[in-house]
Amino acid sequence: MIPMVDVYEKVIDLSRRRGFVWPSGEIYGSVAGFIDYGPLGAMMKRRIEDIWRDFYVVREGYYEIECPTIGIEPIYIASGHIKGFSDKMFQCPHCNEFFRADHVAEEYSIRNASSLSKHGLMRALTDQNCISCKKPLGEVEVFDFNLMFNTSIGPGGSRKGYLRPETAQGIFTDFGRLLRFYRDTLPFGTIQIGRSYRNEISPRQGMIRLREFTQAEAEIFVHPDQKDHPNFARYANYEMPLWGMDHQEGRLDPVVVPMSEAVESGLVANEYVAYYLALTHEFMLKIGVDKDKIRFRQHLPDERAHYAADCWDAEYFSSRFGWVEAVGIADRTDYDLEAHAKVSGEKMTVFIQYPEPRLEQKRTIVPKMGLLGPRFKTRAKEVGEKIAASHPRERGTYIILDEEEVFIERELFDLRDEEVLVRGEEVRPHVIEPSYGIDRLCYAVLEHSFYQDDVEGEVRTVLRLPPIVAPVKVAVFPLMTRDGLEEIARGITDAIKKEGILAEYDDSGAIGRRYRRQDEIGTPFAITVDYDSKEDGTVTLRERDSMQQIRLPIQDLPETIRKLIKGEMQFNKA
RNA sequence: GCAUCGAUGGUCUAGUGGUAUGACUUUGGCCUUCCAAGCCAAUAGCCCGGGUUCAAUUCCCGGUCGAUGCACCA
Numbered sequence A: 001m002i003p004m005v006d007v008y009e010k011v012i013d014l015s016r017r018r019g020f021v022w023p024s025g026e027i028y029g030s031v032a033g034f035i036d037y038g039p040l041g042a043m044m045k046r047r048i049e050d051i052w053r054d055f056y057v058v059r060e061g062y063y064e065i066e067c068p069t070i071g072i073e074p075i076y077i078a079s080g081h082i083k084g085f086s087d088k089m090f091q092c093p094h095c096n097e098f099f100r101a102d103h104v105a106e107e108y109s110i111r112n113a114s115s116l117s118k119h120g121l122m123r124a125l126t127d128q129n130c131i132s133c134k135k136p137l138g139e140v141e142v143f144d145f146n147l148m149f150n151t152s153i154g155p156g157g158s159r160k161g162y163l164r165p166e167t168a169q170g171i172f173t174d175f176g177r178l179l180r181f182y183r184d185t186l187p188f189g190t191i192q193i194g195r196s197y198r199n200e201i202s203p204r205q206g207m208i209r210l211r212e213f214t215q216a217e218a219e220i221f222v223h224p225d226q227k228d229h230p231n232f233a234r235y236a237n238y239e240m241p242l243w244g245m246d247h248q249e250g251r252l253d254p255v256v257v258p259m260s261e262a263v264e265s266g267l268v269a270n271e272y273v274a275y276y277l278a279l280t281h282e283f284m285l286k287i288g289v290d291k292d293k294i295r296f297r298q299h300l301p302d303e304r305a306h307y308a309a310d311c312w313d314a315e316y317f318s319s320r321f322g323w324v325e326a327v328g329i330a331d332r333t334d335y336d337l338e339a340h341a342k343v344s345g346e347k348m349t350v351f352i353q354y355p356e357p358r359l360e361q362k363r364t365i366v367p368k369m370g371l372l373g374p375r376f377k378t379r380a381k382e383v384g385e386k387i388a389a390s391h392p393r394e395r396g397t398y399i400i401l402d403e404e405e406v407f408i409e410r411e412l413f414d415l416r417d418e419e420v421l422v423r424g425e426e427v428r429p430h431v432i433e434p435s436y437g438i439d440r441l442c443y444a445v446l447e448h449s450f451y452q453d454d455v456e457g458e459v460r461t462v463l464r465l466p467p468i469v470a471p472v473k474v475a476v477f478p479l480m481t482r483d484g485l486e487e488i489a490r491g492i493t494d495a496i497k498k499e500g501i502l503a504e505y506d507d508s509g510a511i512g513r514r515y516r517r518q519d520e521i522g523t524p525f526a527i528t529v530d531y532d533s534k535e536d537g538t539v540t541l542r543e544r545d546s547m548q549q550i551r552l553p554i555q556d557l558p559e560t561i562r563k564l565i566k567g568e569m570q571f572n573k574a
Numbered sequence B: 001g002c003a004u005c006g007a008u009g010g011u012c013u014a015g016u017g018g019u020a021u022g023a024c025u026u027u028g029g030c031c032u033u034c035c036a037a038g039c040c041a042a043u044a045g046c047c048c049g050g051g052u053u054c055a056a057u058u059c060c061c062g063g064u065c066g067a068u069g070c071a072c073c074a
Helices: A007-018 A039-059 A073-079 A101-107 A118-126 A168-173 A175-181 A245-249 A259-264 A271-287 A335-344 A369-388 A438-449 A485-498 A511-520 A531-536 A554-566
Strands: A021-023 A035-037 A070-072 A086-091 A098-100 A143-146 A150-153 A159-163 A188-197 A212-222 A239-243 A255-258 A294-298 A310-318 A322-331 A350-367 A396-401 A404-409 A413-427 A430-437 A450-455 A458-463 A474-478 A503-505 A525-529 A538-543 A549-553
Touching: A007 A021, A007 A438, A007 A450, A007 A458, A035 A039, A039 A188, A039 A212, A039 A271, A039 A438, A070 A073, A070 A150, A073 A159, A073 A168, A073 A335, A086 A101, A086 A118, A098 A101, A101 A118, A168 A175, A168 A188, A168 A212, A168 A335, A168 A430, A175 A188, A212 A271, A212 A438, A239 A271, A245 A294, A255 A259, A259 A271, A271 A294, A271 A310, A271 A322, A271 A430, A271 A438, A294 A322, A310 A438, A322 A438, A335 A430, A350 A369, A369 A396, A430 A438, A438 A450, A458 A511, A474 A485, A474 A511, A485 A503, A485 A525, A485 A531, A485 A554, A511 A525, A525 A554, A531 A538, A538 A554, A549 A554
Parallel strands: A239 A294, A474 A503, A474 A525
Antiparallel strands: A021 A035, A070 A159, A086 A098, A086 A143, A150 A159, A188 A212, A212 A430, A239 A255, A294 A310, A310 A322, A322 A430, A350 A413, A396 A404, A450 A458, A525 A538, A538 A549
């Protein structure tokens, strides 16, 4: 093994050279935060997404939907992105530097700076000096900088639109239709893979922080009182490193415990969260993230959203960036559905039938509008509604009118007590949300598969991609470009392609060079046609990682390679 | 966004006020019976804009991108 100076540099260099990833729009000078996936990168990303679909759509049964990347304003008012996703900023008139207004105000010990209005912050800053150039600020303009890209819809531009900052909102706004699709039962889940956009102030970590990125999100709607996953047994004994908040605060290492124990001890809030933690771990291993460089870190109370019952990040270790968050798994409770219910006026609930209808006492308050009208005039309707929602006592009830408590005599309303048969209740589901940053995972896979071996004094660069992730599955070489070896090799290439497996024919340069070329792009297998092939119809099959070769008949190739890629067969047993 | 440093073929690099060195890669040819061999040839470059100058890849200013620190973000 050759010591790695800076793996990041080498991985990025290889990515550019061999067509995995490069900066977007280079001929006009690139802008930070945007990348292009080249021919091999796009294919590798697609494979990773397909494996993800295998886990969530095929195995879990959560169907995929596709929503627009542009959303209208009310969506993001409800989601909180209009408010919570923006920072109040200002620019120093002298040094032109931008600052967060509330942070600077805090520097000057102004209380509650983060809750001050734009105007309030402006006034607070007027008498202060710039924290950078030290000159007096004067009346600076405090403006909102929102991390969402905005646009306008239609020729008049009358409707404001935003590029979505996450794919999740599309699933939430479709809740009603999805619920009917799943025939009004809980639990159900829906997934979406797509682009999201955040106008980061200064993205500077290559593929790690992008302004346009691909998310794969699942929104799983569960009954608030039933957070036991029906298939939890699958992962009950699954073990992986969990770094709970107590351990983080006590500066202790992550613990490795079975998921069942993690739930029982309260480390993980419930089976649903635990299930997707384990599933995520399994998924990350499958796509080629290094097992020894994964941990699951629980959000500390101050970084966790106030509504979240529990939240964990799957992190991987990068030699360049340290621990990188790649997946977030949260129990978001009913926060999102409730928020959309409030703004949209839709119910966003599920009617859950009781096993047996229940006979319940029900008290209805009926205001006597005939008496309220003359007394309260135009306010009568409002008063009536408030009476109906109040809690009457024996002599009457109290309501709040114009911030004053008003007593309403018993004569002004009727009470009807009746027995009703209640067949069920409206329940607002809780949402379990695993959210994957596909680009960050792509980088993890590239960095963790990157190896430089020493082969007889020469450096051999090899991407040890799992065969299912590798863009090209098999390379076919004629040993010599003569005596009909090419024809045999081309025939083999075609036969393998017919199986739907991507094979690449290459007869350029010395055989060793061709092996190296394929090693560098992670092609797991290589077939070489030599002179014996002409005699007995066999070829050599070489495995990328071990560089071992075996001989086998040409007609067995497509089937053997298919099994090797799927992991149904080990190379040394082929 | 600010400060410091940097940017030369696909990659790594030499060098310069008068259009650029070498290596690797790639392509074609020769040679070659399994891990970047050899020979011949070809392709290909001074980040962008402005200024100074007869002339700018070189000097100056601004920008973009990258690295580092701050800020921001997770």
